[in-house]
Amino acid sequence: MDHLAHVSNQPNTQPQSQISHLALDIGGSLIKLVYFCRYDDSCRDDDELRSQNESLGSKSDNSRPVLGGKLHFAKFETSKINDCLEFIHSMKLHLGGGAYKFADLFKEKLSVIHQEAFTYLDGQKEFAQIDPNDLYPYLLVNIGSGVSMIKVDGDGKFERVSGTSLGGGTFWGLGRLLTKCKNFDELLELSHQGNNRVIDMLVGDIYGGTDYAKIGLSATTIASSFGKAISDNKELVDYKPEDISRSLLRMISNNIGQISYLNALRFGLKRIFFAGFFIRGHAYTMDTISVAVNFWSKGEAEAMFLRHEGFLGALGAFMSYEKQCLDGLTVNKIPQRFPISVSSAGNKIYCSMNGKSNGNGNESIECTVYGT
């Protein structure tokens, strides 16, 4: 998460696109893009939307304008920044209008996204219903190329308290060199089939296959990541790429889980949110981090993951547009013809889990906004 930028769409004389809001987060590995794309016919009164709102208990009013559209999430490798610029150009994201009109809405109303945070234990994803009054303080661990740990005490009240250079870039960089994988997802996929015990030195390897009960370590605990590679008379080619990938993923995830826990302990924080594109919703990564946090904290602290893990920086930039007009906008639910739903309760946006994703980390969320 490095360079955050808002691209505010100025009114212009060229043909207007329906893209009204765009934010970029240019990181060490990836560029993340969040943009809101209005439907062509979005500025209208829509009976279908209204009746659905009524069925949800929202007030309807025939005079209110409707802004319907999609919130899109896209990413590009930072080394391919030209592809990103080409995309922005081809989609006419740099044109368009309406940014000011709805700026406030995005800033104020997108602050709570329903079904965003979840725990992951024993292969089970469980969405958390977090009471906004009981959200702070927490530790946010952003696992990008490197790792930043941020203590968040309130809305806009935060401090970077720690970090480590052993992050997603380390996993991808070392993995690329050691396995010859050509892309990150391939490396992650490989780890599924791997066995880290081939390369990692376990407590049992040191203590004749038994637990080291005296100091509370089981035989299967990793004593030394990659430790077996020193004692074997083996070369790199003698190891399977999948085992290397598995050990590497375990090493990085464990280390981050442990440092995160130590920082949570340092400030008495019970909740740790993990974000950043390293996670990629990957079961083994989340499991390793959760187990590490649970193990070190003896069950006291909880690891939580975020559905839009890699887009936090871009979303933050998206929501920090300058305060403009239209203070009284409220957000309403989306028609059922759309695959994803966003509904209102109070004045926050709530999104369901059924995001339209291309499996590539890119996704879109449909939403509809009523002016008041």
Ligand SMILES: Nc1ncnc2c1ncn2[C@@H]1O[C@H](COP(=O)(O)OP(=O)(O)OP(=O)(O)O)[C@@H](O)[C@H]1O
């Ligand atoms: N398609 C991909 N290409 C490259 N890396 C990927 C990909 N998907 C996931 N990753 C992982 O995500 C990491 C980058 O995550 P993210 O985009 O959150 O951080 P960043 O903003 O680039 O980094 P930083 O904040 O440290 O500058 C990579 O180092 C890699 O581990």
Ligand SMILES: CC(C)(CO)[C@@H](O)C(=O)NCCC(=O)O
């Ligand atoms: C340098 C940043 C903040 C860039 O987002 C990130 O990659 C990071 O937190 N790296 C770890 C630096 C450290 O604390 O050792």
